[in-house]
Amino acid sequence: MEFSIWDTIIFVSYGLIIVTIGLWVSRGKGETSEAYFLAGKSLPWWAIGASLIAANISAEQFIGMSGSGFAIGLAIASYEWMAALTLLIVGKFFLPIFIEKKLYTIPEFVEVRYSTTLKSILAVFWICLFVFVNLTSVLYLGATALDTIMGDGSGEIFTYCIFGLALFAATYSLYGGLSAVAWTDVLQVTLLVAGGAVTTWIALSHVTESGGVLDGLAEVYEKAPEKFSMILDKGEIITPNNKDAWWDLPGLGY
Template sequence: MEFSWIDQGIFIAYGIIIIGIGIWVSRKNGNTSEDYFLAGKTLPWWAIGASLIAANISAEQFIGMSGSGFAIGLAIASYEWMAALTLIVVGKYFLPIFIEKKLYTIPEFIEKRFSTNLKTILAIFWIALFVFVNLTSVLYLGATAMDTIMGDGSGALFQKAIIGLALFSAAYSLYGGLSAVAWTDVIQVVLLVIGGLITTVFALSYVSDGQGVLAGLSMVYEQVPEKFSMILDKGEIITPDGKDAWWDLPGLAVIIGGMWVANLYYWGFNQYIIQRTLAAKSLKEAQKGIVLAAGLKLIIPIIVVLPGIIAFVMNVGPDGVVSTGSADPSFFSETGRIINDNAAPWLIKSFVPTGLKGLVLAALAAAIVSSIASMLNSTATIFTMDIFKPYFGPKTSEKNLVNVGRISASVALLIAVFLAPQLKNLGQVFQYIQEYTGVVSPGILAVFMMGLFWKRTTNNAAIWGVLLSIPIALYFKVAPNGWSDSALFVTIPFMHQMMITWVLSMIVMMIISQIEGKGQDHEKGIVITKSLFATSPTFNISSFIIMIVLVVLYGIFW
């Protein structure tokens, strides 16, 4: 099915509407840094919840997780379902402290708890991560998907797609700041859910020969029941490229192990995620927004993981024989096997009918553009408030701070546009990003957790803990050539690596803090009181319902 003029018209209309709304909601913005970076602290709970999901669901999930669903199965959905529980933890135990401190940025917490030097180190790290990893990978994956769906997969539209996505996100986010990003996210998240469901529904209907969605789902489960296992045993799932999926999702580690390190770091201390909660009208509004996002997380696997499993069933039979049907050959490798990260684009192009295809592509663009806009705004916030203002412009006017934010975001976007085409042969992109972010995230998480909940943690302990965490992580991950079988080096699944690195980093901090502080509380230690973590009945009841649903889901798909 080709991308018709009807689809093009729908897609163009979507772009005009989003840019128009972004500019319209920005017209009320003032010229202060709070207006630009924190939306004037006026966001209601439903905008916060929608914006959290829109910022999170990007090409990594829409394309990368579908690819992992193709290769691994439903088990990859643990990133989504465990995120729901993580969000509840963040809302109850992290947000009260962050909002009480009146933070603009996450690095700012490090300054208030530890030191300016450590804050600057982490601020530079996060800017580099956003620009060189997050922005580039989202642009690369998004452009690849656009080229595959709208073009012939030859790459002819690839560069144009990168530039188009970059200009699209810049058109409203650079001018309007977080206010424009958050309010357009409300529309974007509705669109991406609807678009994702359309793809899933048509694919399931095709599998069942028109007998309906439930029949299709039943047939998919009957053909590959192993793909619906959430807790993998060693050797249970061998991916199409011959890799044991257990190494990516090692058993119970997804519930009680390293998955917590990845999720707590991402949802609790990631600027472009947590920033919209810092812009809430109040703590209660932020917590209600967190719960809404947690609830939405429960349904996300239907639109980002299930399509990959369906694509697997359509292309790889029980005997391993691949059937490409009438699909575009560019989706497949030289051996005839569909490329993992082409699973979702293949379904969209092959089975979504004319008219709806434009809507689905708009949903994909919404996922990509909303994430790019969020990353740009957060990069600008950290650079302006944590680097420029304290070191280069302590007396700079509010208006100039906003201008610096716009300029820094523009530079970040230009760098990402230049680097994105250089990303090649990443395999399962979602797993790749998770794995290599996992080298640095345990140490950073350790700094925050110790800073929040152990008053004796010292600044030197935090610095040494985060620095030593990297060689500790690499010890379990990378052995020198020819040494892989040496007793000196141990290679383990990256989730185990993250958990061990996190624990060892905290132990290092505890030892140094005890020696340096002689058993005394640090002067900047956070005073914890019972009332600080008090939550509303709405938050408590909603959280309880979400936890019950999670228990049921893991019970069914164990």
Template sequence: MGSFGTLDIIIFVAYALLILGVGLWVSRTKKGETKSAEDYFLAGKSLPFWAIGASLIAANISAEQFIGMSGSGFAIGLAIATYEWMAALTLIVVAKYFLPIFIKQGLFTIPQFIEKRFNTNLKTILAIFWLALFIFVNLTSVLFLGSKALDTILGSGDGSMMMYYIIGLALFAAAYSIWGGLSAVAWTDVIQVVLLVVGGFITTLIALHHVTPDGGILNGLNHVIDTAGDKFHMIIKRDNPEFMNLPGIGVLIGGMWVANLYYWGFNQYII
């Protein structure tokens, strides 16, 4: 089973059961009660600010980041983090100017806003478009990349088990998120963000310690800076072979704002 040992399997299964258990537990309702649209989409407006923040981070991080952006980080360097620095600024704009409108109008979804601003037909068109986009682009890529990772560490790595992993990941996520709505998603996101931050920090320290024969975190950091110092720049110069993938200062004051305003302000996946 790849490089997975008994302890790895125990941790993996325990994590999956923890996420599933927490999701189902927070989704429970009292006997005879039913969830309203507000309960489902807004978690009954009961989430604290730190849980909302954690859920935003977790919603933004998936297989695309673990696999795709890791590869981009290797090829481009620290500049790929520009997306997240710009996201922080964009969230301030969204919180200041967009969210007050959504809250005042009592809007749960972007199609609701389109219906109020324009008409029902346009709302229906947008809803169908977004469903198709999320199902056939977003979800398929996330499930494929997630199954690719599982096939590499759990299976033979030849892709023979990927379809089973795709189905398993889809059923696992649906088991609590569809049933529990935003409340289940948000509270499981809190757990995942804690593990992501703590695990990422520990992994970084371990990697730096082992990157040199002599060991040591500081030695490792100095070695990385000495051997790959050009990867530590936030702005890519025009002569960089990766310039067209992240075109320097132009992307900061241009297209990235458009993409971020859509993603963080109008994207139902985030809203």
């Protein structure tokens, strides 16, 4: 795939806009934990909602879960159903208590409720989890996409892409805290949702000769109806590596 000069301009401009917004909104902010972790309680509800959605969309979804969707079907989205329910419970019952007690992180809550030692253990565990699991997978998938788009997919620029993505995210998020992350997420979630919708539209329009999106969706459903199941039964989906997908996403009746 050839990366044109216009692709480069758009790519670089997008990066500069995100970094500029992140640094701009975080200017003059206090250095208290409330200002860093809660953005001084100044964020409107729609910015908070957009940030929550954007924080859960990354290369893990666009690349990783897309591949899982091809192999397993829509059942892979069961993780997002669980996340939506959990967010509602936390927002309704737990978050007001945390705000009242001025607890801005889970380790702070553990320290108040139990002990400083347990807080330290939890903090170290979560740091290791994010560094070696979450960030590793997201950076790997993102770098794979960039290597395919900007390079030739051979891995020649793969390492540079990993460090570039890490540096890009750290440039504004570590400095600005939640305020920088939330306001940049407002722009990014718009592009992510719009880009996902456009990609889906283009893909479905190429399924049938008519070029219709609805015709493409009907064709997919006709050819692979089992991929539209949200709760799998044993033996319903056999992945390309001959594994029963039920073992990865077990149903409720077993």
